[in-house]
Every structure is written in C-alpha cells, then in structure tokens.
Amino acid sequence: MQMAVQASTRTEFIRGMQAGMSIAIGYLPVALTFGLLAKTTGLTFIETVLMSIMVFAGAAQYISLSLLASGIGIGIIIFNTFIVNIRHFLMSASLNEKMEKDSLAKKAVYAFGLTDETFAVIAAREGKSTTSFAYGVMLVAYGSWVINSGAGHLIGASIPMFLQAAMSIALYAMFVGLLMPSLKKSAKVVYLALVAAAVNCLFTFTGVLETGWAIVASTLISAVLVEIMVAGRKKVGII
Amino acid sequence: MSMAMFILIIGMAIVTYIPRMLPLTLLEGIELPVFFQSVLRNIPYAVLGALIFPGILLIRQGDLWFGVAGTAAAFAIAWTGANVMIVVMGSIVVLSFYLLVL
Structure with missing residues (x-):
C-alpha cells in the first residue's frame, strides 16, 4: 500500500x-x-x-x-x-x-x-x-x-x-x-474565455486600467457574469 | 551587493509571496458558498481568455500581422488536438518561417 x-x-x-x-x-x-x-x-x-x-x-x-x-x-x-x-x-x-x-x-x-x-x-x-x-x-x-x-x-x-x-x-x-480541449467540450468555457478576452481588450485599448488590474477585473467580471447567466438558464430549464 | 538592492529584492519577494500564499492557506478546509465555489472554478478559463487577448496580437511592436499569424497558428494547431508542447513548438516554427521567408 x-x-x-x-x-x-x-x-x-x-x-x-x-x-x-x-x-x-x-x-x-x-x-x-x-x-x-x-x-x-x-x-x-x-x-x-x-x-x-x-x-x-x-x-x-x-x-x-x-x-x-x-x-x-x-x-x-x-x-x-x-x-x-x-x-x-x-x-x-x-x-x-x-x-x-x-x-x-x-x-x-x-x-x-x-x-x-x-x-x-x-x-x-x-x-x-x-x-x-x-x-x-x-x-x-x-x-x-x-x-x-x-x-x-x-x-x-x-x-x-x-x-x-x-x-x-x-x-x-x-x-x-x-484552453482548447475545454473550449471544444463546453459552451460555458467558450463564454468564459470570450467575455474575459473582450473585456480585457476593452480595458487595454482604452487604457482605463493598467495590465495587472485589467486582468483581475476582466476575469472576475466574466467568471461572475457567466455563472449568473448559466444559473439563470438552469432555473428556467434551458440547459 | 548594495544594501538598498538587497532590501528591494526582499521587499519584492514578500509582497509577491503574500497574494500567492494567503488564499491557498487561509481557505484550506473551508467550505465556501456554492456560488463562490462555481465562480472560483470559472476563473481558470476566464483568466486564460484574458491572458491570451489582447496580448497574443501585440507580441511584436508595430507588426500586428505577426501577432495575427501567431494567433492563427496556435489556434489551428491546438484545434487538431495536438498536445500543448506541439502547439508551442509549431507556433514558433510558423513565426520563424514568417520572419525568414515572408
């Protein structure tokens, strides 16, 4: 053993x-x-x-x-x-x-x-x-x-x-x-990565936040938003 | 080594270690509310999205096409199901080609 x-x-x-x-x-x-x-x-x-x-x-x-x-x-x-x-x-x-x-x-x-x-x-x-x-x-x-x-x-x-x-x-x-194996398997992963990428691009190109903060903010926004969205859908019975 | 440099390195080491260590040790054995657990489990995928974009497009100053070529290569190779090391080496080869041939 x-x-x-x-x-x-x-x-x-x-x-x-x-x-x-x-x-x-x-x-x-x-x-x-x-x-x-x-x-x-x-x-x-x-x-x-x-x-x-x-x-x-x-x-x-x-x-x-x-x-x-x-x-x-x-x-x-x-x-x-x-x-x-x-x-x-x-x-x-x-x-x-x-x-x-x-x-x-x-x-x-x-x-x-x-x-x-x-x-x-x-x-x-x-x-x-x-x-x-x-x-x-x-x-x-x-x-x-x-x-x-x-x-x-x-x-x-x-x-x-x-x-x-x-x-x-x-x-x-x-x-x-x-990222790719999970992207292929799960729509939720696609949303998570896409939303975070889009928000991070927005922060970076507008220069609102510096890199360190931009990654924190875009990750949190995406992780919370997508979770709320998925939980909401489950409640209504879409997934 | 100058005293100032020594203090700088120690100081940087401490403030780098604290954010890495505190959550891993303080949260050990603590059952968080389900919603928080889910959000924490979402973070790896969200953080990968933010780490990839827009950084991958901007790897060469003043040459957006270099970034676009690298992005296309990495996604295309990864799509075939190749393992991570092949994705890394393949993308490097494609960009070497871009610089030497094009």
Whole structure:
C-alpha cells in the first residue's frame, strides 16, 4: 500500500515536470531578456539571479528594472510589485478549489511557485490536481526562470534575433493549447474565455486600467457574469 | 551587493509571496458558498481568455500581422488536438518561417 502511494506520487511529479516543459520553453526568451536588461540597468550577476530566485515574477521584475532605471525609490517599486501581483490572490483562491487537501506547510511551499503560467497548467487539468503534480510543474518552470535569467546576464540573449522574436509566441501558444480541449467540450468555457478576452481588450485599448488590474477585473467580471447567466438558464430549464 | 538592492529584492519577494500564499492557506478546509465555489472554478478559463487577448496580437511592436499569424497558428494547431508542447513548438516554427521567408 505504502509502495503504491509512493509510486503514484512519483508519477504525478514526473507528469508535472513534463507539463512544465512548455513553460520552461516559454520562459527562456523572457528570462534571457530579463537578465540582459538587468545587466544594462546596472544590476550585478548576483543581484539579478537573487531577484529571480527570491521573487519569481516576470512582469513585476521587468517593471522593477524600468523603475530602477528612472531612479524611482525602492518603496514605490515594492508597492508597484504588490499591485502587479494582486491578480495572484484570485488565482490562489481558485487553485485552492482545484488542489487535493494537504498540509498547510506543503501548500505554503507550492504557493511560492504560483505564476500565471504554472496556475494555467495546473488549473487546466481535468479533475483534482495533486501536490506532487504542482511541485513538478513549478520546479521545471522555476529552474528555467532562474537559470536563464543568469544566462541572460552572462552571455546576453544569445539566440538568433528571428528565433527570439518567434519564441515570443510561446507562452501565448501554451495558453491556447491549455484552453482548447475545454473550449471544444463546453459552451460555458467558450463564454468564459470570450467575455474575459473582450473585456480585457476593452480595458487595454482604452487604457482605463493598467495590465495587472485589467486582468483581475476582466476575469472576475466574466467568471461572475457567466455563472449568473448559466444559473439563470438552469432555473428556467434551458440547459 | 548594495544594501538598498538587497532590501528591494526582499521587499519584492514578500509582497509577491503574500497574494500567492494567503488564499491557498487561509481557505484550506473551508467550505465556501456554492456560488463562490462555481465562480472560483470559472476563473481558470476566464483568466486564460484574458491572458491570451489582447496580448497574443501585440507580441511584436508595430507588426500586428505577426501577432495575427501567431494567433492563427496556435489556434489551428491546438484545434487538431495536438498536445500543448506541439502547439508551442509549431507556433514558433510558423513565426520563424514568417520572419525568414515572408
């Protein structure tokens, strides 16, 4: 019995690492560029890698560089980081519904690895997700982020320009690949994705909200509206 | 390393970790009202929609067609039922082609 449990834990971890590979590829150009930008902003190699090790947040790290370059105080940069990452409150609460029960200590550990991308991979899975699967996904994503940040500082973005430009599609293509199976199966998923995409486009192109807030607002609006709509239809007996 | 940079990194680490950690730990074992549970279960699909659009169209500044080509490639490959890694690699190949050949 003990052996069976161990084996499935291991399988789940390996499955997680496999699922994390597409994130690792997607992070490659982003992290290389981060490392290079950090160098040109004046960060040392140690500072660059330490930031990626401790923070592990692409958007926030990029913004911190541009704020540092314009000489803005560290208090404001930290505050900005918090604002940019507020969307993770939402993802963390949603992930809690998705994950198997586990000790608070383990949950506090994998909470560190929650990014837009790891959340998408873990939450797009069918059924409940396991702690081991989450560890696997996050370890591969984190490894790619930290190692490639360092590589970017040391050797620059040393992949051909055309390939680097083409690789900027990677994370988006991954999101599309994660969404598609559910899109095909469920009309509700189509509504959820479409409404959120449309509202986010509206916020982005009118410039009403900054990116971090725009994603939070459009996700919440869509998740609540579609739920009310579907619940309403059920009551009238349409579905 | 300068003290200021060290404080900055620690500060950023803390304010990044808090939103990731609080809901996962505070909500453990708590049964939320059904409506909230449903909304939370909707979030992955809604968030994917918002993460994809409009970002995917704007991956190359000043070249909307590059984004459109990438979007078309990703959706077309995913539609065939290919796994995520194939969707990622295929889209990269299509866009490399776009840059090198077109």
